[in-house]
Amino acid sequence: MTRLARLITFAARTHAPYQAALFRIGLGAIAAAFLLREWPHRRLLYGDRSPWAPDMAARVIAEDHRFSVLLWSGGHWWFELVYHGAIVAAVLLMLGWRTRGTSVVFLVAVLSLESRNTYLGDAGDNAMRVMAVYLAFTRCGAVWSLDAHRRARARRQRKPAYDRAGVALWQGLGVLLLWVSDGFPRTAWAAVLWAFWAAHGVWYAAHRWPWGRQARELLDAATAMLHNSAMLVIAVQVCLIYGTAGWYKVQGALWQEGSGMYYALHLDYFMPWPALAGLLTHSMLAVYLLSYGTVVAQVAFPFLLGYRRLKNALLAAMMLEHLAIAVVLGIPFLSAMMIISDAVFLPTSFLLLLGAHCSRLTRRLTGAVVNPMAGEHPPSGIGHAARG
Structure with a gap:
């Protein structure tokens, strides 16, 4: 029973809060950067001027059991509202404002835009869609967020942590969801969104009334377990991405003979810098090393995560590889998604140093006494599983 109690206590703690916060910031920044970059072409890609007509999009969405709020109205102003609302949501998520x-x-927003035209993107949109689902189940605003700063200030001032703005947001989203529930035909997405809304309502109610102390403790433990499970699923998803990519390359004849990287660097669609690609493939030894090194790193990635020194060195190598892919192959958003996904495995000690350095830099640039992104220190015991 002692071991079982220890296991339950361990599972009821929020682990890897800094990794979740960094993942939230990165995901919001990537989405905002992509939407701003495509802003001049937004109507052609996802709006009323898109060659991919709404009826064709609706057929694919129905077959894949997806949804897109963009198809609820074909008007120009509805599209503009959704597109710019997605930008605002990405920025607010990055800042950590009312992250629930x-x-x-x-x-x-991510599912709506990605489902409106599934044939756009460079696989980074697929990773964004999957990770956005997982992120909604995490406590991504525990640190490095405006929410954390607000809670810390309330504790210093000994004020109740009741969040009036959050409750108002929750009520507004409930009214909106009630209005648009008919827009999710033959899918379970309406039930999922209603479950989110109901869970948040129970959370706010338990923190509003004094009699909800036991309920708050139970909800806190359940939320922590859900957060830990979501973070574990994110880690498994990254391992699956690398593992499947590596094993598919192993089965290919070009990668077996060490020339796969040569042909990848000479695809017309992925060659923004022909001179740079030619320089990298000029030496056959470099081609062999890049080809075999890529395969070995991807296949070995899931198996080396348990070894601290090897894991940290491998993470650095993978991030450098994705930076090179972003420049040489011209797919920056996919590379950025993989870099921020790799950051989930970074040790907590490194992230604490990174946060302290960013806090000092922010105070130096703004002259502020308190850094809003500094957040609050997690309770003792948090993040032990992520260190190293």
């Missing part, structure tokens, strides 16, 4: 609500709004 903004993470769900961000999820709806």
Whole structure:
């Protein structure tokens, strides 16, 4: 029973809060950067001027059991509202403002845009869609967020932690969800969104009334377990991405003979810098090393995570590889998604140093006494599983 109690106590703690916060910031920044970059072409890609007509999109969405709020109205102003609302949601998520609500709004925005035209993107949109689902189940605003700063200030001033703005946001989203529930035909997405809304309502109610102390403790433990499970699923998803990519390369004849990288660097669609690609493939020894090194790193990635020194060195190598891919192959958003996904495995000690350095830099640039992104220190015991 002692071991079982220890296991339950361990599972009821929020682990890897800094990794979740960094993942939230990175995901919001990537989405905002992509939407701003495509802003001049937004109507051609996802709006009323898109060659991919709404009826064709609706057919694919129905077959894949997806949804897109963009198809609820074909008007220009509705599209503009959704597109710019997605930008606002991404920025608010990055800043950590009311993350319980903004993470769900961000999820709806990402799924809507990606489902409107599934044939756009470079696989980074697929990773964004999957990770946005997982992020909605995490406590991504525990540190490095405006929410954390607000809670820390309330504790210093000995004020109740009742969040009026969060409750108002929750009520507004409930009214909106009630209005648009008919827009999710033959899918379970309406039930999922209603479950999110109901869970947040129970959370706010338990923190509003004094008699909800036991309920708060139970909800806190359940939320921590859900957060830990979501973080574990994110880690498994990254391992699956690398593992499947590596094993598929192993089965290919070009990668077996060590020339796969040569042909990858000479694809017309992925060659923004022909001179740079030619320089990298000029030496056959470099081609062999890049080809075999890529395969070995991807196949070995899931198996080396348990070894601290090897894991940290491998993470650095993978991030450098994705930076090179972003420049040489011209797919920056896919590379950015993989880099921020790799960051989930970074040790907590490194992230604490990174946060302290960013806090000092922010105070130096703004002259502020308190850094809003500094957040609060997690309770003792948090993040032990992520260190190293």
